[in-house]
Amino acid sequence: MPKATPIPVVNRLIEALPSKDRKRLLGRCENVDLVFGDVLCEPNQPLRHLYFPITGFISLVIRVGEHAPLEMGLIGNEGMLGATLVLGVNEVPLRGVVQGAGTALRVAAPAFRRELRGSPALQLGLNRYLYVLMAQLAQTSACTRFHEVEARLARWLLMTHDRAHADRFHLTHKFLADMLGVRRSGITIAAGALQQRRLIQYTRGEISILDRIGLEGASCECYDAVMKDYARLMVPPKFEPGSVR
Incomplete structure (x- = not known):
């Protein structure tokens, strides 16, 4: 029997955008390799680029004093690194380190700001993703303490x-x-x-x-809780032009 054609891996945030918005954002992106161990951003430092992983994934870690870094969240092709830019904050609170080698789409911060201003659909999708990311960070903290x-x-x-x-x-x-x-x-x-x-x-x-x-x-139940948050909130909403400003 012939082998099934594998489904191509895409970044789900970008894929959920309306066609016009997706093409415009992709036009500003470049394909880059994510190399295991590379540090993509540091806490409280200006963001130069934002990353939309495709096959690689990024660990969000915090370091306290001389202790080893502790992971707080993971970002794969369901999300992006640098979503704080949606809030008008050009930095992140956690270090972003490549944990899984692969590929990603990278866009310069100034170009991404322009896309945000011109794409209410992009802003709406990333607002929802920010909530999901916050929920993951909170769930991880509770999991570390109790499980x-x-x-x-x-x-x-x-x-x-x-x-x-x-x-x-x-x-x-x-x-x-x-x-x-x-x-x-x-x-x-x-x-x-x-x-x-x-x-x-x-x-x-x-x-x-x-x-x-x-x-x-x-x-523990933490995995299921995070998955349900994503499924509930990240289903692409019906978007009417002019509904979000």
């Missing part, structure tokens, strides 16, 4: 799986420990438990998702 490491690891692997567009990715124990704000021993125990249940396979820093449904069952 066990194994459930948090399952949630984090699901979020990464959604954005990696692959069933296998490279993640070391140290990296996972830093992102979740726990000791490496905690990650070793949690990953071992998930592997024993045959939900994942972990070998020399390579993690494979074996049972997606089972992993969802092992996750």
Whole structure:
């Protein structure tokens, strides 16, 4: 039997725009590679570019004193880095670091401001996305405080799986420990438990998702809450020209 043609990965925020607005924004964008570990923005520094990931994904991290960076959110092809520009704020509160290598669309901040002024549909979509992003940050904070490491690891692997567009990715124990704000021993125990249940396979820093449904069952409710927020708010609304100014 012939193989099914894979569905191309697109940035969902851009794809949801009306055709005219989408073409105009894409005309201002350039395709760039996202290289693992690259820092795309720093807290309280002017934004030079905004990024719409396609196949790569970006981690939003905070650093307090000499502690290791703690991840607060993930941005993949469902979102963008630099949405604070919609609020008229030309900086971000968190560091943006490439966590998954891939591709993205990049647009200069001045050009994006012009698009915002001329596209009520773009502004409406990004207003909704900002709410979803705020909800993700709040949910992550609560998850870090209240939930066990194994459930948090399952949630984090699901979020990464959604954005990696692959069933296998490279993640070391140290990296996972830093992102979740726990000791490496905690990650070793949690990953071992998930592997024993045959939900994942972990070998020399390579993690494979074996049972997606089972992993969802092992996750805390935080993953489902964030997914429901996106599904509820990011369905492209019917847009009437002149309805948003």
